[in-house]
Amino acid sequence: MDVKWSIFIFKVPVGDHIILYNTLNDAMVKLKKDIFEKIDKHSFTGLEEQVNQLKDMHFLLPSNFDEKKFFMNELALKHKEDDHLTITILPTTACNFACPYCYEKGINSCIARYDVISELTTKLHSFLKNNFIKTAKIQIFGGEPTLNWKFVEKIMPVLTHIFKSFKIDYYTAITTNGYLFTIPKARFLQQFNLDEIGITLDGPKEIHDKRRKLKNGEGTFDRIIKNIDDILFNNIVPSIRIRINFDRGNLKKIPELFLFLKNRYGTSKINLTLGHITTIPLGDYQDVISYSDLADAYLYLYKEAYRLGFKMNEIYTLGALCLAKSKNSFIISPIGRIYKCLSLIGREQFIEGDIHTTPLDKVKDYLFPELYEDCFKENCPFIPLCHTGCRAESFFRYHTIHKRFCGREVMEKVNREIIKLLYG
Ligand code: SF4
Ligand code: SF4
DSSP states (O other): OOEEEOTTEEEEEETTEEEEEETTTOOEEEEEHHHHHHHHTTOOTTOHHHHHHHHHTTSEEETTOOHHHHHHHHHHHHHHTOOEEEEEEOSBSOOSBOOTTOTTTTSOOOBOOTHHHHHHHHHHHHHHHHSOOOEEEEEEOSSOGGGGHHHHHHHHHHHHHHHHHTTOEEEEEEEEOSSSOOHHHHHHHHTTTEEEEEEEOOSSHHHHHHHSOBTTSOOOHHHHHHHHHHHHHTTSSSOEEEEEEEOTTTGGGHHHHHHHHHHHHOGGGEEEEEEEOOSTTOTTOTTOOOHHHHHHHHHHHHHHHHHTTOOOOSSOOSOOSOGGGOTTEEEEOTTSEEESOGGGTTOGGGOOEETTTOOGGGOOOSOOGGGHHHHHHTTOTTHHHHTTOOHHHHHHHHSOSSSOOOOHHHHHHHHHHHHHHHHO
16 A cells, blocks of 8 residues: 555544544544554555545555645635625724733724715625626724724625625724723624624723723722623623633733633533734833743643533644634724734735725735745644734734744643543
C-alpha cells in the first residue's frame, strides 16, 4: 500500500494511545501507540481494516497526492464562490468607556453620516446584482454602537429591505459594552433576526469596575448585569456571548466571574469567549501576557470554565479565515470609509475604499495566498484553522500585514491540553 500521512494531522499522545486530529475535516481517531507505529512504518499486515478507515477519513493519502496543491485550489475555489456577505456598520467610533487597554486609543472618533446609508444602498444593490449571495450577516460594531442608536434605527430597515428583495437569508449581531444596551434596543433588533449579542465583562464587579469604567471613572458592572438580566430573563435571545479580555491584571479573578455567571444564568445561556490583550499597540500598558505565557494563562481559564460546565471551543486557534480574508466582508466606517479588519479601523493605510466612490467588488481582501508557502514548508498541521495568522497582529508586531503571524507553539500547547481534557 503506497500511502502517507496527511500533513494536516495534529498528534496528541495520551497514555498508551495517540489521538490524531485532522484539522482539515475535523475528524478524530484514537489509536493504540503500537498500531500507530506499525502503520507509520508501513507495516500493514493484519491492520487492513484500520488502514482503510484511516484512508476513508483522509488521515492516510496516496503517497503521490499533492496535498498542498489540493488545499490551495480548494481555498481559491471557496474564496471565489463564497456566497455569504457580512456588512459591519459602525454608527460611531466614539465610546463611553475608558478601558486602559483600548486598541482604539489615539484614533479620532466620529459619528455616522446619514448619506452613508443611501450610498451603501446603491453600492449594495449593484453588488448583489452581480454577485450570488445566499446568506448575510449585519454586524453592528463600534466604538460603542448604542451611542448613536438613531443611526441603527435608520439603517436596519433599509439594509434588511434590500436583503429581502434579493431573497437573502440574513441575521443580525451586535457587539456592545452593554451599558446602554437596554430592552427597547434589543427588542428593536429582534425584528431583524437578532442572533448574536456580544458583551464584554472583565471579571467580578470589583475587577470589572476598575478596568471597564465610564469616562468619569464610575463602574459599569451593575448596569451591564441589569441589561443582561433583562435580555436573558425576557428570552430576547437564547444566549449571550460574554467576551472576557484577560491579562495579568485580572487573570486569577476571572473564575469568580465564571461562577457568578453560572449561578445567575446557568451555563447554557452564556457563551464564553476568552480574548487575550495583545502587547502592541498599547505602548506602556503593563499587564499584557507575553506569547510565551499565553498558553498557560488560556488553559488556566479554559479548564476553570470547563470544570464549571461551560461549553468551550474544542479547538483553539490564533488565526482564522476571518472577515479580513473573506471576499464579501465590508466594514463601513461612520463616514463611509471601507475597511477589511476590525482591529485596523481608523488607520489611514487600511482604508480599502470609500462607499461614495468604490464599488464593493473592487475592495481588496487580505487573504494573501503567497503567505501559505512557508507554513507548508514547515509542515504545519494548523494551516486549515489558522490561515497564516491574524493580519492585525502582524501589523502591530511587524508593521506590515503582508507577513504571517505565527502562533504555532501556543496553538500546539493549548490544543494538546484541550484534546487530552476532552478526549483523553
Ligand atoms: S485580521 Fe485578525 S483582527 Fe482582523 S478580522 Fe482577521 S482575525 Fe480579526
Ligand atoms: S502561521 Fe504558523 S501556526 Fe499559522 S498556519 Fe502558518 S505555520 Fe501554522
